[in-house]
Amino acid sequence: ASCLQSEDRECAFTDHLQGAEPHSGTTNELRGVVRENGTIRCSHGSRCYGLWEKRPDGEMHLVKQGCWTHIGDQQECHGERCLVTATPSQIQNGSYRFCCCSRDLCNANFTEAPPTADTPALRREETALVALATIAIAAIIIMALFLGYRMMKGKQKHSLSALDVMEAANTESAVDLDNLKLLELIGRGRYGAVFRGCLNERCVAVKLFSSANRQNFTNECSIYCLPLLRHHDNISRFLTADERSTADGQPEFLILMEYYPHGCLSRYLSVHTVDWLTCCRMTHGVTRGLAFLHTELYRGDQYKPAVAHRDVTSRNVLVRADLSCVLADFGLSMRLTGNRPCRSGDDDTVAISEVGTVRYMAPEVLGGALNLRDCESALKQVDVYALGLLYWESFRRCSDLFPGEAAPEYQLAFQAELGNHPSFEEMQILVAREKHRPRFPEAWKKNNLALRSLKETMEDCWDQDAEARLTAQCAEERLSELTLWDRLKAGSLSVPPLWTCPRPQVSQH
Numbered sequence: 001a002s003c004l005q006s007e008d009r010e011c012a013f014t015d016h017l018q019g020a021e022p023h024s025g026t027t028n029e030l031r032g033v034v035r036e037n038g039t040i041r042c043s044h045g046s047r048c049y050g051l052w053e054k055r056p057d058g059e060m061h062l063v064k065q066g067c068w069t070h071i072g073d074q075q076e077c078h079g080e081r082c083l084v085t086a087t088p089s090q091i092q093n094g095s096y097r098f099c100c101c102s103r104d105l106c107n108a109n110f111t112e113a114p115p116t117a118d119t120p121a122l123r124r125e126e127t128a129l130v131a132l133a134t135i136a137i138a139a140i141i142i143m144a145l146f147l148g149y150r151m152m153k154g155k156q157k158h159s160l161s162a163l164d165v166m167e168a169a170n171t172e173s174a175v176d177l178d179n180l181k182l183l184e185l186i187g188r189g190r191y192g193a194v195f196r197g198c199l200n201e202r203c204v205a206v207k208l209f210s211s212a213n214r215q216n217f218t219n220e221c222s223i224y225c226l227p228l229l230r231h232h233d234n235i236s237r238f239l240t241a242d243e244r245s246t247a248d249g250q251p252e253f254l255i256l257m258e259y260y261p262h263g264c265l266s267r268y269l270s271v272h273t274v275d276w277l278t279c280c281r282m283t284h285g286v287t288r289g290l291a292f293l294h295t296e297l298y299r300g301d302q303y304k305p306a307v308a309h310r311d312v313t314s315r316n317v318l319v320r321a322d323l324s325c326v327l328a329d330f331g332l333s334m335r336l337t338g339n340r341p342c343r344s345g346d347d348d349t350v351a352i353s354e355v356g357t358v359r360y361m362a363p364e365v366l367g368g369a370l371n372l373r374d375c376e377s378a379l380k381q382v383d384v385y386a387l388g389l390l391y392w393e394s395f396r397r398c399s400d401l402f403p404g405e406a407a408p409e410y411q412l413a414f415q416a417e418l419g420n421h422p423s424f425e426e427m428q429i430l431v432a433r434e435k436h437r438p439r440f441p442e443a444w445k446k447n448n449l450a451l452r453s454l455k456e457t458m459e460d461c462w463d464q465d466a467e468a469r470l471t472a473q474c475a476e477e478r479l480s481e482l483t484l485w486d487r488l489k490a491g492s493l494s495v496p497p498l499w500t501c502p503r504p505q506v507s508q509h
């Protein structure tokens with residue numbers, strides 16, 4: 001009780017609005033007990049308040065004083081002095097002065113607060129606004145600086161990487177290109193023209209890129225320069241790279257390669273048929289090159305990341321004089337492991353999925369359903385799909401598979417269905433939607449075990465379900481097993497095909 005008593009408040013009391021003057025005698029007022037001496041004993045927790053009116057003549061007149069019990073904000077009315085702060089809502093008029101405070105008789109007079117102290121709530125909001133605006137401006141400046149920095153770095157990286165690549169390309173073999181002569185144009189691709197050339201009496205192939213295809217050049221060089229790749233038997237032999245100026249002063253880039261006299265596989269097969277063993281060796285060579293490309297390797301202190309080719313076609317396989325084959329054209333290839341692995345959500349997600357030659361695009365690429373969450377496997381599976389089509393093109397030219405008749409004319413995959421220039425949309429409908437694949441010739445319908453195994457291998461490569469496809473390593477094993485089945489010719493093959501490398505089991509979700 002004494003505690004409550006001590007918190008009672010004595011305030012000056014006036015009520016001119018109701019005509020109440022400071023009283024003589026004790027009056028009960030709602031908020032407290034009015035005393036004779038013009039004060040009021042306020043109930044527990046109250047504060048004192050005062051209300052003055054500024055008359056037109058500028059004079060201040062006391063209107064009301066008493067106990068203040070409408071305390072919403074506990075911060076309000078805490079002062080010892082009666083500071084004119086917020087105006088109570090029922091008298092919002094600039095000609096009134098209202099104040100409240102929490103010391104006995106503190107409302108006898110009021111004190112005008114300086115303008116800034118007038119509206120603490122407003123000040124808080126203003127402060128918050130200013131702080132927010134400052135943060136926003138700072139963030140914009142930081143973003144702009146960061147973007148500028150990245151653009152500069154990007155430019156630097158671009159030119160650096162072309163330089164680095166050429167440096168790396170030339171460290172192993174310092175080839176002097178002063179005596180290089182271009183003799184004839186032997187091919188033209190999407191990104192460059194290929195010439196047969198001569199360098200110090202040696203026949204070479206020279207791939208020329210215009211400055212517009214610099215990125216393609218840089219990429220191809222950087223793949224050729226990967227450790228262990230340069231000397232693989234089934235990867236086209238890279239000699240060097242260089243930059244020079246055209247007659248009109250434009251930069252142009254060149255890659256010097258071994259010259260493969262038979263040109264690309266499609267060209268060779270369009271002119272020649274091949275026997276079983278040769279066909280197996282050719283396709284085995286390509287597959288071996290691709291399996292090597294797909295493999296991540298550590299040898300001593302050398303590291304070769306797994307790489308996806310991304311443009312496996314019979315035009316990107318070159319044929320040596322002994323008819324063995326090498327994989328070529330790495331302008332679109334992509335490292336899958338190491339310090340620049342492919343990632344979903346990367347800057348170039350679209351570039352990851354939609355590249356290659358339309359005719360050889362896998363159904364998931366055509367249908368926009370490439371599984372970028374497992375980019376490494378997905379891109380390898382895309383390569384293997386194209387490999388299956390390449391097998392079909394090659395073995396259709398295998399004379400041993402057409403006994404008693406001529407092997408059919410060379411055809412590119414889907415050429416019979418869509419002609420020489422299939423569009424993306426046509427391929428989408430045929431391959432992704434209708435799940436169509438190249439037809440096997442009538443002659444292959446014979447129940448021959450080697451033929452069955454060969455067809456099974458093609459089908460296991462171009463399966464609609466990417467995950468059910470063979471790996472390149474597995475396809476390589478299958479091809480080397482097929483190579484051994486030379487007895488096919490004699491028709492003595494009676495052992496059922498027991499692949500050492502079966503097709504992957506896919507879990508049914």
Ligand SMILES: Nc1ncnc2c1ncn2[C@@H]1O[C@H](COP(=O)(O)OP(=O)(O)OP(=O)(O)O)[C@@H](O)[C@H]1O
Nearest residue numbers: 187188189190194205257258259260263264315329
């Ligand atoms: N080292 C080489 N030796 C002999 N011929 C080559 C050599 N490199 C390329 N060619 C020939 O030049 C052609 C063009 O090759 P290039 O790699 O520029 O383009 P592409 O593979 O035909 O098409 P794209 O680049 O659009 O895939 C090849 O198809 C091949 O016939």
